[in-house]
Amino acid sequence: MKLMICGKGGSGKSTITALLARQYVLEGKRVVVVDTDVSNTGLHHILGTNAPPDLTGYFVGQRSMRDAMREARQKGIPRGTPLLGTWTYDTIPEGFCESSGGIKLVRVGKIQNANQHGKGRWVGLARQFLGGLTLADNERVIIDSDAGVEHLARKLGEACDVLIMVIDPTFESIGLVPTVSLMADELHVPLYFVLNKTTAETLPILTKAVPDPSRILAVFPADLTIREAGFKGEALPGGNPAATAVIQRVEGKEWKG
Template sequence: MCETCGGHGPSVGRHEEPGHAEGTRIVVVGKGGVGKSTLTALLARMLARQGFSVMAVDADEQRNLAATIGMDLQAAAAIVPVADDADYVEEKTGARPGEGAGGMLRLNPDTSDLVNRLSVPAPDGVRLVVMGGVRRAGGGCLCPETALISAAVAQMHLHHEDVVVMDTHAGVEHFGRSLARGFDTAIVVVEPTFNAVQVGVESARMAAELGISSLHLAVNRSRSDGDIVRVLSHIERLGGFSFASVTALPFDESVLQCEPAVDQLFEGSPLVDAMVRLSTEVVATRLHPVGSVA
């Protein structure tokens, strides 16, 4: 159990309602390298193009969402991550980034200024917040920063057409129970391998235990229908898990041609076509903004 947030273990699964019922708050989880940042960037920009107001949060310490979402590299390098504003994090949570609080964090700080202070404009009108922080050996606890981000997302007054989508390092374990205060939806990304599915199922179970109610599976880099069958059979072997939806996302050579940015994929790519289906499952079935393309 983490000393600072009291979380990190399966036993912390107390359901806590998100702060506001409207809008959608999505956390993207899954094994490293399965496509989380690519999918987060595509989803954020796709929803922004459809008329949603989108905030993207980069909660991976490697901080590559800015480049993936299509910011130029100089602007991306100039972003001040939340964790680098140590005075602000301490003022809000009672602990400096990288330090345990030695006690309980303030989990309900007033974070109404966080978006104005620390978000930057990204393509298609997306706002981007980069969490930053340093991954520490062992637990990888990022408590002050994660508590702050979760509180900020929970406190946002989201309207129907507002979406928050957060890219993560892997799973949700280092977020502790504060996560479910901020997020109501998880996209679990896997590729068609047993190891990726195992990490995905563990992440899904943890997210469910933390109180995230809407869990969707994205099978990325699919090459055939057989890949979906294989993934579903791996899930069965692992004890089963019931996802709200399962979407196949194809292996797409053009992703590699234009990486790190996803911009050119919008000019026509099989991955973007499939992502429309995923976004419909995850968001458009809950929300119907004026002018949306479902």
Template sequence: MAHILAIHSFRGGTGKSNLTANLAAAFALKGKRVAVIDTDLASPGIHVLFGFTPAAGQFTLNDHLQADASIEQCAHDVTPRSVQQAHGQIWLVPAAMDGDRIARLLREGYEVEKLNDALFTLSEKLKLDLVLIDTHPGINEETLLSTAIADCLLMVMRPDSQDYLGTAVAIEVAQRLDVPAIRMVVNKLPELFDPQQVRERVASSYGVPIGALLPLSDDLLTLASGGLAVLMHPDHPWSEQVRGLASHLLETVL
């Protein structure tokens, strides 16, 4: 059965989706079969990083949760060529992007249990090694489910006072749900910050291991979600850290 990695943040703007997409590529570069599920149904966007936009007739997660599409029909192969050469594969289950569909989902809701069953059905049908869940920021029914079923929760935050407070709440919830492994990722770390001080503050604030400290990068800002940094800028420190995080997770918790 595939391992479930939930990537979550308490607040928006942490770079959670960017990290999720790049981690998926880093895992796939190691030959893993990976699915990325965009459960940020209210504000989807991770598909952009894979250069994918659902065309007319192509199903999204909404079509499974609110209609009759099978979850396999909602999974699209987005494997970049360089990842194919490494014998890895990436499927994306995108969320619907048009306003009417998002509004309908918010208005009518969906059975959150259907999401649970979908992840495990997809895992079996595609013989996945890993399922990465890109969650909606904050806490709601879907993020609680994603947290509860995860083998590992990656909490992404910026070195920002509001993030420190909110992240504490999310970690308390995860611990109440007995998540087997939690790792902190501090993203967008400004160059003038002392990484050791940040490391110590995070460790003392949460008592949770740090997975990675990822630098704030002009290069990534320039990339502007136009691709995957681990593939387009593989020698960049941010990309090296993400690949290191993928290796760490595979060696320790996945």
């Protein structure tokens, strides 16, 4: 199963990615975390791994991704068909992931200078990597995405089985719910929600913002320990009750999604 975490900037996507990854490991799963955020660099700190080199580097000197994509378009090869290779958990190129305690972190690439424009290229690479990655029964993928919805417009959502939108108590998060709902429908990917950084005052407001409250997988209250770990760049632990609840739901113990 491939889960994609999306939501507005700062809503808690990376935090929830890390909490879910840690919890999955506690439950005996092997986890690949795919960092598709081209700007922020801190995910590895809260995951407790080193920073992996950009996956773009793996393709340097190999067949140009752009050529492969162009040829695929001309031949009408369906989007999502692996064009650049296939991988399993064990064959993800050693030099392009960082492992720690059952988690492998892969990052598509980080923009380092003003000449690295062309977001489509990074999303295309992420789609290729995800499309080419075959999982065993005990393996899961969590995709930590860029803020906002551009990656959805570029069809990255097609590469996942479930989309989880993080909603935090901000006007912008609430405003993004209808857009993400529409895009998930268009991509034919099931959409679920987690509410994050809630307080007694904001929880009812956020709950109302979700069109179908049965789609709320769990609520992550505002938590000083999480905030401090994020600030200091320290690994987040497994055992978070809301992360456990999310996993129970998506694993179909209570429902089929």
